[in-house]
Amino acid sequence: MGGSQSTQETDFEYAKAWRDTPWGEKGHLEKTLKDFGLCDPNIKHARILVVGEIGAGKSSFINSVNSVFQGRITNEALVNKTTDTSRTFTKLYKTYYIRNGQSLMPFVLTDTMGIESENLHGIHQEDIVKAMEGCIKERYKFNPESPITPQDNSYRSNPSLQDQTYCLVFVIAADKISMAADDNIYKKVKHIKSKADELEIPQVMILTRPDEACPLVKQNIRKVYTSKKIKEKLEECSAHTGISVSHIFPVKCYHEEIDTQDDMDVLILRAFKHIVHMANDALRLKCNEKENSE
Template identity: 35%
Template sequence: MGSLLSRAEFATVLANQKVNFGDEIVLVCEAKTEDLTATWQKNGQKLDCVHDKHIVEKRGNLFSLRIKKADEQDEGMYTITLKDKQKDASCSAQVTVELKEWRKVEWNQDIMIRELRDFNIRREEVEQLNFLLYGPVGAGKSSVINTIKTIFERRLYVNCLAAEGSTSQTLYYKKCEVGNSKDGFLPFTFNDIMGVEEGDQSGVHTDDIISALKGHVKEGYPFNPNSPLTEHNHYYLKNPTMSDRIHCLVCVIQADRIFMMDEDTIQKMQRVREEAKRMALPHVILMTHVDTTCEMTKKDLRSVYKSKRINKKIEECRVALGVQKSCIFPVKNYYEEKDINEDINCLMLDALTKIVHWADDYVVEYSR
């Protein structure tokens, strides 16, 4: 029920409204007498009615405000004030406009886990699909691996060290398989690298990321921010096959830090993006920390694709890195949880399922 300043002239007051984007908002109250005039306000200011958008009506004791095709601009606190010659009374209601769910997620982890376990790469010469994770320090690259391994190990997995501060915990080029000897390994692997940082003296060298994309970097290579891998180094693979190359570039970005990334870091990531485009390599973004970015998503992770704030963050990612919105996936990593959470799993599995298929498409196309 909306907030009430005085009930003296009201039989019923305005009620808070939650409507979907594009639907009609209807606010109605009833007065105890008919000889009243009404004024409407939004957020404490006189309502500026727009033709064919706002419809104000009075029918007997009933007062109503209809707002057609609700959008984000229509959110706010609406107040009606009823007046006669001697006194006035007001009541208010909060209007919230929710986006319609713009993506559907299969909120059943067993279906997606089974699909990924049964997945077969369409080129026999490629035994595993290779994904390269890159992004700013602290964005959650290693935590993504931990989360995916948690899903398939069916227990909380924390073997990959996640950066808590401003320094990358990943010092060597590391390939992480998914699965185990008992249940079997899945046909894809994640390659973890040092985080991208500002300046030339810290963080992974951009040339090393590009070398990894092309399959030139051997596992165990120690990253040196000041000196990228050269073909004379014994960690350099001179003639990589399709099995050695990366099949999908996965950028990991923290949702609540997109606008806080420095220009140097963005330029480094854009350079990697351009190289991936030249290679026709699939490029996706995993946008982490969606729970700390959006209160609605924090309360209910299944609302992630109804959140205006998350939608806005996806758009910010698109603008910053030039990746189309359909390739940007909001996810949540395991961080402080003590138990397995199926909603966390499903959101990650939804992204992973699409990434696996796109990587397989790349292998099929460029193995000819």
């Protein structure tokens, strides 16, 4: 009986984790982020733009990040609770501040309308580009049929450094990753990524629902980095989008839980630490460019 179990684990699980994870070090990760300071003290926060396919968990990721720092489950970014995920739930461009107790942390997460496979549905790709440039004002209502224009009241013609995006976060559900290389979602992601590259904005991918993609992870979240299935999912995402595997993070977002859990928090904090450092590096480059041009 023990032998068959061992064989089964070998078939689906690596003997050694393929990515080191600081399990048990939640406190250290959390303190590092709470003490984090931006490279320019004149910038109140670095903007992190969150985009992704409908139903992948963009808003849940934003809520999960806030939940970690609040030490309780939060739901500031409204999440679709129905079983119908055929159309995007988020309609507005909205910014969420991350709190450290009563004070605000120096980074914000901005939610967007979901990306849909069909044209004329979901967020228009050019709206994501304008959001990255800082041209879209708070609470702009996205129009899938046409992108924002300078004539729109919600268009910002002269975005400041604080309005601009310093890290683009793609959110994709691990259990819905398609092998179809010509999938329209991947085409849109590649187009958005190419525009981010032109703007010198780094990109990170959050792979949600790893527990739904792999039974091992569903049983034990610590199996996420020994799971062969999850590693395959990361490699598929990288191949289809061009985002490096080292910038892809499987994260289980808070959904049904009523209390925060240390192991889930570690995955969220590890990913967010990576995002924040990349955003700060991009901000430093922008500040240097501005200083040299003056």
